[in-house]
Amino acid sequence: MRNQEDVGHLRVDVGRGFTLVELLIAFVIAAFLFVGGFAAYRDFTRRQILDNTYKELRVDLALARELSISGEKPPLCSGTLVGYIVSFSSTSYSVAASCGVSVNVRTIELSPGVQISGISSFIYKALAQSTDLTGDTTITITQESTGKTLEATITKEGLLQK
Numbered sequence: 001m002r003n004q005e006d007v008g009h010l011r012v013d014v015g016r017g018f019t020l021v022e023l024l025i026a027f028v029i030a031a032f033l034f035v036g037g038f039a040a041y042r043d044f045t046r047r048q049i050l051d052n053t054y055k056e057l058r059v060d061l062a063l064a065r066e067l068s069i070s071g072e073k074p075p076l077c078s079g080t081l082v083g084y085i086v087s088f089s090s091t092s093y094s095v096a097a098s099c100g101v102s103v104n105v106r107t108i109e110l111s112p113g114v115q116i117s118g119i120s121s122f123i124y125k126a127l128a129q130s131t132d133l134t135g136d137t138t139i140t141i142t143q144e145s146t147g148k149t150l151e152a153t154i155t156k157e158g159l160l161q162k
Helices: 020-070
Strands: 004-007 010-013 083-088 092-099 101-109 114-117 121-125 137-143 149-154
Touching (some): 020 083, 020 092, 020 101, 020 149
Antiparallel strands (some): 083 092
16 A cells, blocks of 8 residues: 555655655765766876877887888988988977988877977988987876876887887
8 A cells, every 4th residue: 555645635655756865875976986987087098198199109210210221212302311310399209301401201299288308309320220329218208287107218220119
């Protein structure tokens, strides 16, 4: 038998539905789960930005190395190819052919708030499997907003490794 109360001329079922306290508890639990999930997602995306910067740099350095080993010159390069110069600024890096003049092949802007430090430039020597680096060089990729860093090494051969 149902538990019913008469309120004036209306009949109201008592005991059905949720109380205000139960609804508030459910809302608070949902809010904690949302905030925790959002914080974890934000941390994940920040880590991914560093990893993606590293991966993109590794691909671009491999391209410059491959172009220098093959001796391939860009169309605007009229002189003798000396090699490919990779230059770094804090917020970007570029790959340029060196053949009497510098012919830009590619410039990459880093994600906002990401910086590369530890090296200013080096050259992949044409038709050789080496660089002008005297030894392995450590670079640091930093995300300013979190202070998180990723260190990688550019080997004497011009390979990027973690």
